[in-house]
Amino acid sequence: MGEAVELEIPARPEYIALVRLVVSSLASGRRVLADERVDDLKLAVSEACTNAIEAHTAVDVHDRVRVRCHEGDDRFHVSVDDRGEGFDPGSLPEHPPVTDPERLNFERGLGIPLIRTLVDEVAFDSGDDGTSVTMTLYCGRVGED
Amino acid sequence: MGEAVELEIPARPEYIALVRLVVSSLASGRRVLADERVDDLKLAVSEACTNAIEAHTAVDVHDRVRVRCHEGDDRFHVSVDDRGEGFDPGSLPEHPPVTDPERLNFERGLGIPLIRTLVDEVAFDSGDDGTSVTMTLYCGRVGED
Amino acid sequence: MELGLDVTERNGYAILAVRGEVDVYTAPRLRERLVELVSQGKHQIIVDLEGVDFLDSTGLGVLVGGLKRLRSHDGDLALVCTQHRILKVFEITGLTKVFSIHDSVDAAVGGE
Amino acid sequence: MELGLDVTERNGYAILAVRGEVDVYTAPRLRERLVELVSQGKHQIIVDLEGVDFLDSTGLGVLVGGLKRLRSHDGDLALVCTQHRILKVFEITGLTKVFSIHDSVDAAVGGE
Ligand SMILES: Nc1ncnc2c1ncn2[C@@H]1O[C@H](COP(=O)(O)OP(=O)(O)O)[C@@H](O)[C@H]1O
Ligand SMILES: Nc1ncnc2c1ncn2[C@@H]1O[C@H](COP(=O)(O)OP(=O)(O)O)[C@@H](O)[C@H]1O
Numbered sequence: 001m002g003e004a005v006e007l008e009i010p011a012r013p014e015y016i017a018l019v020r021l022v023v024s025s026l027a028s029g030r031r032v033l034a035d036e037r038v039d040d041l042k043l044a045v046s047e048a049c050t051n052a053i054e055a056h057t058a059v060d061v062h063d064r065v066r067v068r069c070h071e072g073d074d075r076f077h078v079s080v081d082d083r084g085e086g087f088d089p090g091s092l093p094e095h096p097p098v099t100d101p102e103r104l105n106f107e108r109g110l111g112i113p114l115i116r117t118l119v120d121e122v123a124f125d126s127g128d129d130g131t132s133v134t135m136t137l138y139c140g141r142v143g144e145d
Numbered sequence: 146m147g148e149a150v151e152l153e154i155p156a157r158p159e160y161i162a163l164v165r166l167v168v169s170s171l172a173s174g175r176r177v178l179a180d181e182r183v184d185d186l187k188l189a190v191s192e193a194c195t196n197a198i199e200a201h202t203a204v205d206v207h208d209r210v211r212v213r214c215h216e217g218d219d220r221f222h223v224s225v226d227d228r229g230e231g232f233d234p235g236s237l238p239e240h241p242p243v244t245d246p247e248r249l250n251f252e253r254g255l256g257i258p259l260i261r262t263l264v265d266e267v268a269f270d271s272g273d274d275g276t277s278v279t280m281t282l283y284c285g286r287v288g289e290d
Numbered sequence: 291m292e293l294g295l296d297v298t299e300r301n302g303y304a305i306l307a308v309r310g311e312v313d314v315y316t317a318p319r320l321r322e323r324l325v326e327l328v329s330q331g332k333h334q335i336i337v338d339l340e341g342v343d344f345l346d347s348t349g350l351g352v353l354v355g356g357l358k359r360l361r362s363h364d365g366d367l368a369l370v371c372t373q374h375r376i377l378k379v380f381e382i383t384g385l386t387k388v389f390s391i392h393d394s395v396d397a398a399v400g401g402e
Numbered sequence: 403m404e405l406g407l408d409v410t411e412r413n414g415y416a417i418l419a420v421r422g423e424v425d426v427y428t429a430p431r432l433r434e435r436l437v438e439l440v441s442q443g444k445h446q447i448i449v450d451l452e453g454v455d456f457l458d459s460t461g462l463g464v465l466v467g468g469l470k471r472l473r474s475h476d477g478d479l480a481l482v483c484t485q486h487r488i489l490k491v492f493e494i495t496g497l498t499k500v501f502s503i504h505d506s507v508d509a510a511v512g513g514e
Contacts, residue, residue, distance in 0.1 A: 005160065006153040006209070007167075013315035015150065020301045020311075020344070021170055025163055039375045046346050050314045065150070103388060104358040107351035109188075110383050114347055156428035165456070167421075190459050195426045195511045248500060249470040252463035255495050259459055262494045 003071065008064040009049075011056035011082075016049045019067050026069050027076055032139045040118040041137055048080040048133040049105065055084025055131065074099040079134040086126040148216065153209040154194075156201035156227075161194045164212050171214050172221055177284045185263040186223065186282055192256040193225040193278040200229025200276065224279040231271040294341065295323045299393035301399050304332035309341035320349065324348075324356040333365025336398045345376050350383060357389065366390075368398050405452065407435045416444035421453035424461035432461065436468040436479075445477025448510045457488050462495060470500065474505050478502075480510050 007022050009015035020042050027038045045067070049068040052065045090114060096102040115122055121136040154160035155183050165187050172183045190212070197210045211226040237257060241247040260267055266281040293316040294309030304327050312320060327335055337353065339345070357367040369391045371377055380386045392398035405428040406421030416439050424432060439447055449465065471481040481503045483489055490499070492498045504510035 004153075005155070005163065006148075006151075008151040010148050012149070013313070014317060016313055017311060018150065018167065018170055020281075022163065025166055036375065040216060042344070043346060043379065046313060046344075050346065050348065053314070064149075104181050104354060104361070107355045107358075108347075110347035110350055114379070114382060158425070161425055161427060162423060181487065185458070188458060188491065191425060191456075195458065195460065199427070249466060249473070252467045252470075253459075255459035255462055259494060261460070 004018045007067045007069075009067070011053045011061070011063065011065050012023065013050070013053060013116055016053070019049050020046050022067070023069060023078055026071075027137070030071070030076060030139055033076065033137065037137055041076070041135065044118040044122075044135050045078050045080065045113045047115050048135065051111055051133075052080050052082035052131070053084075055082045059085050074135045077134060077137055078136075079132055080133045081130060083117050083130040086128055086131050089124040091128065147187050147239055150214045152212045152214075154212070156198045156208065156210050158195070158198060158204070161191055161198070164194050165191050166252065167212070168223055170280070171216075174215070175221060175284055178282065182239065182282055186221070189260045189263040189267075189280050190223050190225065192260050195278065196278075197225050197227035197229065200227045200232075219284050220255040221282045221284055222279060224277055226275060226277045229276040231273055231276050234271065249256065267286060291339075293320065294321050297323075297327065300395070302327060303334045303336050303399055305336045305338055305395055305399075307338040307341060310341055311344040313344065313346045314348040317346075317348040317352045320350045321355065324352070325359070326365065328356075328359055328365075332361055333363045334368045335365070336392075336395060337369050338395055339369055339371040339376055340373065342371075342373070342376055345379055347383075350385060351378065352387070354388070368392060369396050372397050375397060405431050406430065409435075411481050412507070415446045415448050415511055417450055417451060417507055417511075419449045419450040423456040424454055424464075425456065425458045426460040428462045429458075429460040433464045434465065436464065437471070440468075440471055440477075442473065445472055445475045447472060447477070447479045448504075448507060449479060449481050451481055451483040451488055452485065452512055454483075454485070454488055457491055459495075462491065462497060466497070466500065476478065480504060482507050 001117060007019060010020060024038050024042045024046050027033050027041055045140045049065060052118050056063065056065065063083045068079045089112060093109065095106050095109060115135065119135040120138045123134045125132040152164060152172060153162060161178065168190050169183050169187045172178050173185055189269045194210060201208065201210065206228050208228045215222045235256060238254065240251050240254060264280040265283045268279045270277040292310055293312065293344045296307045306323065308320065310316065353367065360367045369389050371391055372393050380389065380391065404422055405424065408419045410417045418435065419431060422428065465479065472479045481501050483503055484505050492503065
């Protein structure tokens, strides 16, 4: 409990940069995480926040979006929680292959594929009262301190 | 409600730098606040966090310390809340004058005088179940946006 | 948060140099600028991403939208990018196959 | 968070150059370094604060403690600081009257 950092932001796009700042500051404090992994996490968390904010906007909910960073022994976890209507991450439409000229009609739908690729584990817990996306990076052994 | 940013940190000194980062990022986003005022606020909030963390440590409370940043029309507010035993800000010991050689015996007690000088308003709300320190900067008129 | 958007012209190309973080907050400004250029008749656009610190899926979407718009005018949108962390985002999403990505503005203008 | 603490010697002075943020988390390292220097017989210490980005009341307390310790050895602790935001903290607390504060290490060593 006491070991997590929690950040709650107004559900507005201009606050996502602050989330990135906090996540990268905490993650780069872990000497075992390479800069590239910090960038991966930053982008994944940013995408999850974008979705959370859009979920609030869609149903006109004015609650804040909550970001929780938690350091385990050899894991770094970030979860993003919203109070939107939820969705089924297992049944998202697929994009046409990139070689198909139709591909250019899809300007959206890249966020969740990015999240899945960038972090070592991701869990979606979604229901009528909101969604929680938990992203995990493996850190190897943590330095003393 | 939805307009405030809230940050909760473990009550440990190594997290105060993160609070400074968040406060200065939010405050410098206000085009009307000069860099010097942002520095003032950063130091005041840092001092309040140091006291909050010491208050938790003193009574062995493991709760997090909560920092809330709120932008009013022409005010920027930051409050730091703890669950320590509280204190009476009106009856703190005074330091001997700086010209007195005795002054060198006081390595502490500079935090609250600094807070009082650095911000435009400060309110201490302290009781048996904790303390809330609210610091306010006047910003002049805020730009559109 | 500031997004830098500077346009210069060279050999009939409009070069849009982007600086800062492109995310859901700032991407609309990039979109507007692209739309504006197209409506001014610039159909050969090079977007220089060397000054970009961060690019998310919204930013990718805006670039895909720009490319689509230009193709419909028989034009093209090419990119300049050598930063590993930005290229990685194009690679993961398969968009390296959709855009021509160059090492420098010189190379992009030269059509390499 | 790193705190840089580099010691050099000049004209019988130990010069401790501090870099980074001095707060309740990092100040103990500054205190240890000062205690160590005094116990090595360095009684004329100059603390160079030009590389310091942030200094809180704990940092001030450590410097006051260092000065007190040195005075008890007939020594002194002088400061180098020209940064307005750091000087301001000394001014507010009246400590500009307690420390001799110089514009450069040269000036501090020269005893100006
Ligand atoms: N937190 C969420 N709450 C509700 N729906 C979501 C959430 N995250 C994602 N979705 C749904 O999944 C879809 C795909 O998300 P994503 O891959 O990030 O692409 P995009 O956001 O560009 O549509 C979204 O359009 C939305 O319908
Ligand atoms: N949040 C707090 N909870 C309990 N006591 C506090 C709190 N803030 C300040 N105090 C009390 O006021 C005293 C003076 O605080 P301050 O001026 O910051 O100096 P210092 O922390 O160096 O003692 C502290 O020593 C402590 O006893």
